[in-house]
Amino acid sequence: MKKQELIHLHGLLAQVQNHYEAESGTEVDHDEYEELGVKPTSIHKSKTDHKAAVFAIADGIASEMADEAKEPVSAAAD
Template sequence: MKKQELIHLHGLLSEVRTQMEAWESTELDVSEYETMGVRPTSIHRSKTDHKAAVFEIANGITTAMEEAEPDRVAPRAD
């Protein structure tokens, strides 16, 4: 993935985080992401920094989603 694409993905995940925090009553645990100091607007940061930030914010989002929906539905074809 190119750096520009990674920054775009970072921005999209940041928007998902903002919306989830607005819709949900619980806050996302993104403390690791916050300590990194890498934001989607930090275009001077390296591709590796943005990649690590994407993984951290995605981890926080998916963890919150798993806590909100603990029952998994088995995939099946109709």
Template sequence: MKKQELIHLHGLLSEVRTRFETKTDSESDFSSYDEQKTRPTSIHHSKNDHRNAVLTIADDLTANMMKTESKTVAPHAD
């Protein structure tokens, strides 16, 4: 993936985080992501920095969404 694409994905995931926090009433924990210095607007940071930030925010989003789920849905193919 190119650096520009990672920056774009980083921005999209940041927007998902913002919407998730406004739509849920539960306490969200994004401390792992917040500790990082790379933000979507940090275009001077390296490609690897954005890759790590994308993986971290995705992990934090997944963990927070799993906390808010009331029941597990079994995976199935159509």
């Protein structure tokens, strides 16, 4: 994946996080993401930095959503 594509994905994931937080009323744990100090607008940062940020923000969103999904989904059809 090219650096420009990673930056674009990074920006999209940041929007997903903001939307999820606004809709659910909970805050996604983004300590690891914040420690990196890489924002989607940090175009001067390296491709590797953006890749790490994408993985950190995606992991934070996925973890929060997994915690929310406590009820098992029925395997039977309606």
